[in-house]
Amino acid sequence: MAESNTCKFHIAMLPWFATGHMTPFLHFSNELAKRGHKITFLLPQKAQQQLQHLNLYPHLINFHILTVPHVDGLPLGTETASEIPISLNYLLAAAMDLTRDQVELALSAAKPDVVLYDNAHWLPEMTRKFGIKSVCYNVVSAACLAIGVVPARLISKDKPITEEELRQPPPGYPSSKVVLRSGHEARTLLFLSAPFGKDIIFYDRITMALRESDVIAIRTCRELEGDFCDYMAEQYKKPVLLSGPVLPEEAKGELEEQWAKWLNGFEPGSVVFCAFGSQLNLEKDQFQEILLGFELTGLPFMVSLKPPIGCASVDEALPEGFEERVKGIGVVCRGWVQQPLILNHPSVGCFVNHCGFGSMWESLMSDTQIVLVPHLGDQILNTRLLVEELKVAVEVQREENGWVSRENLSKAIKAVMDKGSQVGDTLKKNHTKWKEIMSAPGLMNGYIDKFIQSLQEMIK
Template identity: 70%
Template structure:
């Protein structure tokens, strides 16, 4: 067994999306805080986006990778946040074309470990140099368990059917977290190409299967049964890091203008909405959501990307909307400090797409949670919070997945109105979860345990 004074050198090569690179860097910060050295492989544009989050530059080194051009991508594309989500499969081709650069880097620095997620070929390279590999997943264990286990294997030339996706795989540990009816359509993306001559399903299952160990950004209190199931299916260790969110002292201060505006409202009275860095709504749906916040009658802050076919948020604002909500509604035109917003005393509700990072941020906050999922794993994360933990409500959808202003307003009021039975229930369950499974001490313990586990693993 390694001693606690053993210091490791770890290379990290995450998928080139904000929702992947940022949690990798949060983990890098925690490991560097414990004295370990990190070489973080990423594109130049991502370095500019993440530089301010590197809290230990003397131990965390950004190593730039050149992303080659692929036909079909806009010139200069380096990260997923620059393109619509339907072009991600081309960015995966570009990532795979960096293989020689990654191999050259690993041959030069010879770290103890490489942490990766989508680059399924990393273990093949690492074995040449005696480097161990950990497939670090920043999505929920539940989503990995239901669609990315060997029990789901089908012939390479046949896509997974909706019927197959509607049935839990053998031994799956939950009857509440399965896809039914139209929900299964949201998971069909896993059978689509994600790279050259490889599907998303094949890419991720290969990444998991070829690794020396699997790590997941989750906790046993939240998803222990799913973690055990994954371990049994892949016959290898599953290490848990906890949510690995930045510590309060590391987050800086909230923008003064927004802080001043929020200070004008009472405690727990403002609704905050954000759908992450990759969700581009259609213009009609974008406008309908804004009208839903207006209809709620509550003060709100909305931070959504410009919708499809619009060059800016301004192009999509409904006519007369900003005049009608002046003084009680803010629509952001750019990046916002989400975790700092959620810590403000006036925020009472978080309307989220339930990406895994936002899921953890909502769980670790004391805010009411309203969910509007868009993609497969977000739907499953939503089920985890709504059905398993019962700490949130989901907005009802109409035909073709449409979210009406009435359904959004109804969901918000159900958790925000005084005396609401639903609001009281999710608030009590959320508080109970935080007291037992979401304490800062417990989350810190996960990182300590993870750091010790990989020290032991490095020299076994």
């Protein structure tokens, strides 16, 4: 814990309007507020409603509401990424950029000492005008940020980068394992040259956000990604601060009665839980194939997925006769579930997830076996980190076109769940080792306190 006489300061937060970004920004805000610092958190109205219960220090963390303007092509009333398919994120980025005047008024009135942001690439220009320090705080892995240091000549609106170019790591990249391999994996990063906002591509937006900041910060720790963090510092010629994973110390609240009762009916470590995040919408045939893969395992399972593309509900997308066949052993959730509390339930023994950075950390800090089905470029690189560098997880093998078959999904799950499995035993042993490292007394608080010390030195 930071010393009580340490100088307190005022921090503004402006994360990308997606749950996977706003939630870790708020977790970090709680850690800062716990140490007495004041936070102004800029976010849309709908996001406030979703996150309010996670604000543990409302007397120090003030939610400042931004009105998200309508942009043609977005459904009316859209404010966050969880409301739309990933294909429309570029329009939400344009809408976020239109809040620039509101952000300027908020910063002018609040007069914070420093602002943390991620993809609002225009923010450093504003903060310089007010004499405020800017920190580009990234809630994706350092490995992912580092692979994004693609030579700028390869990426432009006029000449999209090719799959083969993306499969080549940038010069000096610190790993031969955390890379893109198949054509399908490379295609997941083609969005680098796609629009993300008005008249700007994703690559330019992110690299400008990093380049123009006073300091780069990453939600990670040296124990896992030290080499990648050093690489980023070298590439951008500026300090890289680390906050640690900034996860809540323990899941708050009680699990909903229906799920607690259902999970209580199974032996410890026997249930497979699956979730792919708040934004991913699968194609209907892939959605059904994945469900059939869980059925094929013969293990009890709990699946939380969004309705697939073209379907208004999960119910209309279920395979024919599926619910009748799995009744009593498998369940498909409708709507939001309490993922941290489910992972903490003693009956859950395996977590099948997409390896978004939040789920990656939740996987590492849980006691479950880890099976990964990444879908986007950053998730693939996070998966490489867990599977090949840390050796704590297995990845479901895909076909060259990206298809996940029921057989391969079932095979991966059974490889870690079957009693006496050498693969499962090895992964569990490695997982336990890494969890002990990450849970070492004082480790996470040490990252937060050092981060605060660096901010204090920066704003003197």
